[in-house]
Amino acid sequence: MRRLTADVAVAGNGVLGWSVAVELVRRSPGLRVVVAGPGARPGSATVAAGAMLNCFAEVTETTSRHPASQAKFALARTALDAWPDWLEALGEGDGPAPAMVAPGTFVVLGAQATPTAVRNFDAVQAALKEHAEPHHEVQAADIPGLRPVPHERPVRALYLEREGAVDARGVLGALEGCGRRQGVTSVDGQVSRLLTANGRTTALHLADGTTISAGAVVVAAGAASQPLLDQVLAHRTPPLLHGTGCAVQTRRHTGPGFDRVIRTPTRSGACGMHLVPLGGGVEYLGATNIVCFDPPEGPRLGVTQFLLRFATDQFDTRLAMSAVRRWHYAHRPVPLDRFPLLGPTGIDGLYVATGTYRDGFHGSPVIARHLADVILTPSARPELLAPFAPVRAPVEDMTVEDSVDLFVSDTVETATEYGMRLPYFLDTAPLAAQARTEAHQALQRLDRPIALHPEILTAVREASPAHLHHLNTYLRTTTPAP
Numbered sequence: 001m002r003r004l005t006a007d008v009a010v011a012g013n014g015v016l017g018w019s020v021a022v023e024l025v026r027r028s029p030g031l032r033v034v035v036a037g038p039g040a041r042p043g044s045a046t047v048a049a050g051a052m053l054n055c056f057a058e059v060t061e062t063t064s065r066h067p068a069s070q071a072k073f074a075l076a077r078t079a080l081d082a083w084p085d086w087l088e089a090l091g092e093g094d095g096p097a098p099a100m101v102a103p104g105t106f107v108v109l110g111a112q113a114t115p116t117a118v119r120n121f122d123a124v125q126a127a128l129k130e131h132a133e134p135h136h137e138v139q140a141a142d143i144p145g146l147r148p149v150p151h152e153r154p155v156r157a158l159y160l161e162r163e164g165a166v167d168a169r170g171v172l173g174a175l176e177g178c179g180r181r182q183g184v185t186s187v188d189g190q191v192s193r194l195l196t197a198n199g200r201t202t203a204l205h206l207a208d209g210t211t212i213s214a215g216a217v218v219v220a221a222g223a224a225s226q227p228l229l230d231q232v233l234a235h236r237t238p239p240l241l242h243g244t245g246c247a248v249q250t251r252r253h254t255g256p257g258f259d260r261v262i263r264t265p266t267r268s269g270a271c272g273m274h275l276v277p278l279g280g281g282v283e284y285l286g287a288t289n290i291v292c293f294d295p296p297e298g299p300r301l302g303v304t305q306f307l308l309r310f311a312t313d314q315f316d317t318r319l320a321m322s323a324v325r326r327w328h329y330a331h332r333p334v335p336l337d338r339f340p341l342l343g344p345t346g347i348d349g350l351y352v353a354t355g356t357y358r359d360g361f362h363g364s365p366v367i368a369r370h371l372a373d374v375i376l377t378p379s380a381r382p383e384l385l386a387p388f389a390p391v392r393a394p395v396e397d398m399t400v401e402d403s404v405d406l407f408v409s410d411t412v413e414t415a416t417e418y419g420m421r422l423p424y425f426l427d428t429a430p431l432a433a434q435a436r437t438e439a440h441q442a443l444q445r446l447d448r449p450i451a452l453h454p455e456i457l458t459a460v461r462e463a464s465p466a467h468l469h470h471l472n473t474y475l476r477t478t479t480p481a482p
Helices: 015-027 067-090 115-130 168-181 222-233 301-314 317-321 360-376 383-388 400-417 429-443 454-462 465-478
Strands: 003-011 033-037 100-110 135-137 154-166 185-188 191-197 200-206 211-219 240-251 261-263 274-279 282-286 290-292 323-335 341-344 350-354
Touching (some): 015 033, 015 168, 015 350, 015 360, 067 154, 067 383, 100 115, 100 274, 115 154, 154 168, 168 185, 191 211, 211 360, 222 240, 222 323, 222 350, 240 301, 240 454, 282 301, 282 323, 301 317, 341 360, 341 383, 400 454
Parallel strands (some): 003 033, 033 185, 211 350
Antiparallel strands (some): 100 154, 135 154, 191 200, 200 211, 240 282, 240 290, 261 274, 274 282
C-alpha cells in the first residue's frame, strides 16, 4: 500500500483539477500538490470538449433575470479576459504555448429557428451592445464555408471577435506539462474515499489502496464527484446529474471547410449546435445533451442521428462527405439547479470545484484563481464565488409554475425542431397538454416543490427510487417545508 503526503491533494485530473494545481504551485512555489485521477479519463468532459471560449454566445433570455445567473455571466466575462494570458503562461518552459485554434465565433440564426432560439439570439446581441463587446452583424453569404440546405439558411448572423476555441486535448496536455515542471505529482488511479479526522478532511484514498494525506483536499472530479461528496456532505450539496453528450471529429473531403467557430444560439433543452475547426481539415461537430442520474453506456442513436443531420443541414451539406475520425462521449457534471459548486464547504480542509455543466473549460482560469485564493488564504471569500457555495439549498431562478410552462414550451419546440409537422387544421395543444401533465407528475415525485429546468425535470421524471430518495432527502435537509 502506497502512502503519499502533500500540502494539497486534488481529486480529479480534468481541466479544473489541473488548473487549480497549476495555479497553486505558480502562486506558492514549493507547495506539494498531488493530482489524482484515472489516466484513461473515462467519461471525462474535458477530453471530449469542443473547448469553445464562449461567454456572450452562451447568453440566453434568462441570463440577467436572477443574481446567480448574473454572477455566472460575470465569471464567464472574467474568464474571457483571462484566457490570452493563461495560454501564454502555459507555454513557459518547454515547448510553445497552446494557441486558439479558431479565433472568432459566428453565431447564426437559421430560418427555421424556434422561438426560444430567436429570443436567445436577441439576448446575445443585446448583451454584446450593453457591454461594448467587439462584434458586428454579418450576412450569411459572407461566412466562409457556410452552405446549408436552402430552407435552413441563416436570416441573421453575428461575428464575435474575441470568442473562439482552443484545442481541449492540447490545453490539458500543456497544463500537465506545466504542473509537472513546477513539481506537481500526478497519480494514476480512481479516488474512492475522502478520509476525515476530528471534523477535518485529511486524505484521499484510491481504489488501489494508495493514500494521499494532505492539509487541503479539492474535489474536482466532474460528474464522478457525487460519491465523494456524499461521504462527508451527505444531502447538503445539490445532487450532481450526468449531462451525457456526444460529438464527432471529422476530416474534410469536400469543400473548403470553416476557419472560425460557427454555432447557433442556445436552443430548447440543449446547447447550441456548433462546429469547431481544429486545423488541417479536421472539424469538431457537437454536441448532444441528455441529463440523467445514471448515464447510458454510450450515446443514444436518435440524438446522434440528429446531431449529424443538424450539422449538415444548418452549416454545410458537404459535411456529409467528411470522414469520421473519432467519436467523443462524456458526462458533464450538472447540479440539480444548474449552478456550479465552487469554493470551501464548511468542513476544514475540503474544497469543491465541480458542477460547471457546459462552462467548466471556459471558466477554468478564473475558477482556479479563486480556488487558489481560498486555499492559500482560508479567510478569503471571493465575491464571484459566493452564489456557488457547494453547501446550499437549490438556487431557483424562476417560480415552480414558470418551470412547468418552460417544460411545456421546450417540449413543443424540441418536437418541432426534430421534425414534427402537423396538418393545418391541428395545433400543438394536445402535445402541450401532455407535456404539462408530465411536468406536474415529475414535480409530484418531490417532497418539496421547487423550480427545475426542463432537462432536470425530465431526469426527475425518469429517476430510480434510490435517486429519488437521495434527492428528496437533500430537499428536506436544505429547504423549508411548504
